[in-house]
Amino acid sequence: xxxxxxxACGATVLAIASVxxxxxxxxxxxxxxxxxxWATMKPNTATALALLAMGVLLHAVAGRRAAAWxxxxxxxxxxxxxxxxxxxxxxxxxxxxxxxxxxxxxALEVIGYDSDEIPGFPDGGGGAGRLGGRMSNATAVALxxxxxxxxxxxxxxxxxxxxxxxxxxxxxxxxxIGLLALMGYAFDAKLLYQFKPFVTISFxxxxxxxxxxxxxFSLRPDGGAMSILTSDLPGGVxxxxxxxxxxxxxxxxxLALIVGTRLKYLEPEFGIMLLATMTSLGFAIVGMxxxxxxxxxxxxxxxxxxxxxxxxxxxxxxxxxxxxxxxALADLTSREAESLDExxxxxxGRVRAMAxxxxxxxxxxxxxxxxxxxxxxxxxxxxxxxxxxALSGQDVMLPARVSQAxxxxxxxxxxxxLKYGALSGRGGRLTIEHEVDGQDVLHVRWTEDCNEEIFxxxxxxxxxxxxxxxxxxELQGDLKMGFERQGLRCEMRIPxxxxxxxxADIQTFARLPQ
Amino acid sequence: xxxxxxAGAELRGKKVLLVEDNFLVxxxxxSMLRDLGCEVTGPIATVDQARGLAQQGDFxxxxxxxxxxxxxxxxxxxxxxxxxCPFFFVTGFASKGVLPEDLAGVPRFRxxxxxxxxxxxxxxxxx
Numbered sequence: 001x002x003x004x005x006x007x008a009c010g011a012t013v014l015a016i017a018s019v020x021x022x023x024x025x026x027x028x029x030x031x032x033x034x035x036x037x038w039a040t041m042k043p044n045t046a047t048a049l050a051l052l053a054m055g056v057l058l059h060a061v062a063g064r065r066a067a068a069w070x071x072x073x074x075x076x077x078x079x080x081x082x083x084x085x086x087x088x089x090x091x092x093x094x095x096x097x098x099x100x101x102x103x104x105x106x107a108l109e110v111i112g113y114d115s116d117e118i119p120g121f122p123d124g125g126g127g128a129g130r131l132g133g134r135m136s137n138a139t140a141v142a143l144x145x146x147x148x149x150x151x152x153x154x155x156x157x158x159x160x161x162x163x164x165x166x167x168x169x170x171x172x173x174x175x176x177i178g179l180l181a182l183m184g185y186a187f188d189a190k191l192l193y194q195f196k197p198f199v200t201i202s203f204x205x206x207x208x209x210x211x212x213x214x215x216x217f218s219l220r221p222d223g224g225a226m227s228i229l230t231s232d233l234p235g236g237v238x239x240x241x242x243x244x245x246x247x248x249x250x251x252x253x254x255l256a257l258i259v260g261t262r263l264k265y266l267e268p269e270f271g272i273m274l275l276a277t278m279t280s281l282g283f284a285i286v287g288m289x290x291x292x293x294x295x296x297x298x299x300x301x302x303x304x305x306x307x308x309x310x311x312x313x314x315x316x317x318x319x320x321x322x323x324x325x326x327x328a329l330a331d332l333t334s335r336e337a338e339s340l341d342e343x344x345x346x347x348x349g350r351v352r353a354m355a356x357x358x359x360x361x362x363x364x365x366x367x368x369x370x371x372x373x374x375x376x377x378x379x380x381x382x383x384x385x386x387x388x389x390a391l392s393g394q395d396v397m398l399p400a401r402v403s404q405a406x407x408x409x410x411x412x413x414x415x416x417x418l419k420y421g422a423l424s425g426r427g428g429r430l431t432i433e434h435e436v437d438g439q440d441v442l443h444v445r446w447t448e449d450c451n452e453e454i455f456x457x458x459x460x461x462x463x464x465x466x467x468x469x470x471x472x473x474e475l476q477g478d479l480k481m482g483f484e485r486q487g488l489r490c491e492m493r494i495p496x497x498x499x500x501x502x503x504a505d506i507q508t509f510a511r512l513p514q
Numbered sequence: 515x516x517x518x519x520x521a522g523a524e525l526r527g528k529k530v531l532l533v534e535d536n537f538l539v540x541x542x543x544x545s546m547l548r549d550l551g552c553e554v555t556g557p558i559a560t561v562d563q564a565r566g567l568a569q570q571g572d573f574x575x576x577x578x579x580x581x582x583x584x585x586x587x588x589x590x591x592x593x594x595x596x597x598x599c600p601f602f603f604v605t606g607f608a609s610k611g612v613l614p615e616d617l618a619g620v621p622r623f624r625x626x627x628x629x630x631x632x633x634x635x636x637x638x639x640x641x
Contacts, residue, residue, distance in 0.1 A: 328539045332541055466537070473535070473559050
């Protein structure tokens with residue numbers, strides 16, 4: 001998009017320069033200065049502008065080339081820009097030094113004009129005849145500034161993050177000169193474009209200067225001032241609106257003023273007063289609209305801030321609770337362990353189970369975990385041969401609190417089955433059935449079939465305590481455990497309706513489609 | 515050790531109500547309180563149960579978690595206050611405003627608590 005703008009600007013200026021050359025060749029005044037009493041664009045100015053336009057186009061092309069070629073295109077662009085700088089610099093030096101050389105008029109002589117007398121231009125082409133086709137200082141400075149702006153673009157910004165970009169400053173200088181001249185034409189302020197040989201700028205020149213400045217800015221949409229203008233942040237919105245207003249309000253005002261005074265609807269003084277008022281009003285409206293947008297952005301930022309603070313508090317709460325639970329687990333496991341090795345294996349196993357439960361919850365952004373996932377994590381994935389475990393029942397999404405406590409209970413049951421019960425080396429099968437009844441109560445039936453007659457299935461003291469505590473204490477459910485001839489049988493009844501609790505992790509659960 | 519045994523003597527046989535909805539934390543605190551010589555009722559997980567016990571029971575002190583099943587332990591604290599039973603809070607919650615203003619003066623301890631701070635908190639509360 002921006003490369004397109006740059007290309008369009010470059011191409012337009014190239015066209016203007018060609019038309020001006022054509023005007024000199026064909027002696028058509030309108031092509032050189034638009035109006036008969038306006039200043040003319042000199043052939044050397046046209047040449048310099050064409051060089052700059054080529055510089056912009058080459059830069060635009062360089063951006064689309066492979067890295068290896070980009071350098072060469074960029075060098076060509078810098079070469080073209082340097083040519084324009086040389087032309088501008090020579091003109092300034094000649095104007096200051098008062099030199100008269102034939103270089104200024106060279107272009108005119110080449111196409112057959114006498115340097116002192118320009119046929120078809122009775123007024124001397126706005127002083128052009130007398131000066132032998134030399135451009136004004138203002139034009140020369142604009143050319144130098146544009147050239148430097150383009151050359152500066154070619155250099156990789158040495159100081160990244162530096163706020164001042166000298167090439168942008170050059171472009172602003174060129175823009176100011178161009179805008180000043182354009183306004184001069186608009187307001188009919190002859191001083192700016194006529195009769196003062198060293199400040200005159202022709203209409204096509206000032207248009208070209210503005211176009212080239214815009215084109216050069218567009219070559220780097222992500223750098224310096226353009227990055228502010230193109231950003232999505234409130235500052236970017238502000239910059240875009242202000243710039244649009246700064247360009248449009250005076251332009252429309254001036255047009256209205258010119259039309260109004262020409263058609264004698266307005267006295268010029270009244271028109272100028274009206275323009276000043278319109279400009280103030282326009283900026284006030286843009287300022288207010290932008291202020292409102294900024295306020296809105298600030299308000300939404302404050303909302304996000306509050307949400308983050310509450311999230312941090314919630315996180316702090318959960319971390320503390322988890323640490324407290326971990327410490328309690330270490331304390332309780334150490335109380336029942338008979339050796340350090342036993343403590344090590346049981347404690348680490350339980351902490352790993354807590355970690356897996358946490359992982360599953362975090363993966364769901366703390367919204368909850370499916371029962372099927374819990375059973376997979378805590379049972380199926382722990383067994384060498386998953387076919388020894390038969391799961392049946394409708395899957396259900398469990399809220400965070402329920403899933404954590406249930407994970408602990410299921411882990412204890414599975415560990416016990418692996419050590420002593422139906423999942424141990426002696427062979428056997430485990431059946432887990434689950435369903436949710438009409439009162440939103442989850443029923444889980446855990447049935448071990450040990451394939452052999454067993455006498456006692458030992459469940460270590462704290463393990464069974466932990467299962468019971470998780471179900472009856474934390475989940476306020478019921479637990480029935482019994483040992484039958486084939487093995488352990490366990491029935492859980494867990495109410496799923498959310499408990500009224502001060503923290504935010506209680507969420508409604510949702511039934512999943514089967 | 516002498517200090518420990520003196521303190522133990524002070525807390526021996528005291529009846530303590532323990533309200534904590536996390537089973538592991540509750541059980542661990544219960545073990546600590548028992549080691550200090552207290553007779554522990556709990557851990558209790560819900561507001562309803564804890565309030566009922568606070569109104570009926572005759573406790574020397576109470577240890578309250580702030581967020582429990584059914585709400586906060588503010589109601590339990592009020593019931594204990596009416597009976598003149600000393601209590602304090604143990605909480606993982608850093609933010610204020612969870613408990614009503616009139617309970618702001620009650621001592622609060624951050625989770626996790628160890629045996630030493632639990633003993634000191636009990637002694638201070640019962641003074």
